[in-house]
Structures are given as structure tokens and as C-alpha cells.
Amino acid sequence: MKKIISLSIIALLLSTTFISCSKDVTTSSSTTTPTSTVVTQGTWKITYYNDSGADETTNYTGYTFAFTTGGSVSAILGSFVTNGTWTSYNDDSQNKLYLNFGSTVPLSKLKVDWHIIEKTSIKIRLEDVSGGGSGTDYLTLERL
Template structure:
């Protein structure tokens, strides 16, 4: 029972650590508003689906077909396709908090521990390219291989 309670705590520590490692080297296309509240309010309303996911030039949107995402309170992120339900965590943070060179952008943080497609592909600190009440476009430039990933959520 203690292990079950420990997993969310470890996941939150991971997310805070990821948010603190942000730098301004990938901010050229970021939304330049440093207030996370409007993004949090937008994502907390209704359910969302992934309409585009590209990993280093390869379209893998099909990994997430049929899943609805709920960005809930207490940073709980739920993905469900009617049969399978996966739980992760999410947050929107101002990357200026721990940046050596403040960039005045927001990071959209996602963490799943399973399944592999979710944990390997979605878990990251994404930069926000654009946001409306029904669509959020995210980008991540990998530090390791330098590839660029794109992720788009649209409201159902």
C-alpha cells in the first residue's frame, strides 16, 4: 500500500525536476505569456484528443487514436479509450522560475509511467506554440538527438 502512495509523490518530484531544468535554448517559437493560469483553465475544461503527434519527422498520431484526455484537478491527467484508462500527471509552469536566463515562456509538463507509447512519447516538458479555447499546439526539441516533436490537443 505504501508503494501506491509513493508513486504519485515520485512522479510529482520528477515533474518539478523537469520544470527546473528548462533553458531558453528552445524558446524561439514559444508562447511569450508567462502566466500559466489561462492555459490551466483552458485545459481543465472538458476532454481533449490528440489530433497530431510527430516524433522527429515521423507521424505517430495513431498511437493515441481513440483516447480522450482529461486534465483534472490536483494535476491528475487521465487518458481513456473506453476500455483502458491510464493515469499520469500534468502541470503548466513558468520556466522563468529556475532558469539561469529567463525566457518568459511556459512549459506544459506531462508525465505518464505507462503504457510505453504514453511514457516514451508524451512525457516531457513541452513548449506552447499556440493556444485557443479548443486547440493547444506544443513542441519539444530533444536534447539528445536534436529531433523536434510536435503535439496537438483539440477539445472534444
């Protein structure tokens, strides 16, 4: 009987050890990884865009985004490609991402110096608080 109890305790301890050592890749933060490294790995899509309280995510349905290390970004919608630029930098102790697709609608609405509020290897959540008091915009990019 003591042998069964001892084996049960050992099995419980081992299973607890293995469970507690697992790592959830989707929630691990890549805040120490430079933004330039994260965005240039793979292709991205917009999974959420909120413009001062209005959900405008559907305006970006079908778009994919490819970032290059040279600061270029392509927005691809079917056979149409819109080229733009991007840069990441720190401003007022905030990590930021700036996108510029010129005047092409709806991509022109992304021309903001976005504050990075969350960054992992597969998701980047961004925020822009308007200086003129017109609201806060949110943008989420997820890697395909």
C-alpha cells in the first residue's frame, strides 16, 4: 500500500513539474525584440482598427502587409499593391511605429505615429491618442 501511495505522489510531482515548465508562445512578450525585427518576419494583416470609437476593421479586409528591412511596406489587396514606408523609433520613452501610404484611401488613415502597447512575435497592438481631443484610435496587426 505504501508503495502505491509513494508512486502516486512521485507521479503527481513529476506531472506538476512538466506542466509548470510549459511556455505559452502566443502570449510571450517580445518587448526586448526590436520592432524592426518583428515586423519584417512574415506577412501581416489588420485584425482590428477602431477610429475614435468606430470599428472600421472591415475597410482593411483582404489586405496583407509585407515590411522590408529598408523601411518599405507593401499593402497588397488582390492584384493591387500600394507601396508605403514605415519606421520604428522611441519618443518620450514610448516605442512607436509610423506608417505612411500617402493619400491612398483607406490606407491613408494609418498615417499615424502609433504607440506600441503590445508586441509579440505574432501580434502588434497599437494606439494613437489624438492631441486635438478627437479620440483614440486602435490598430492590431497579426502575422499570417
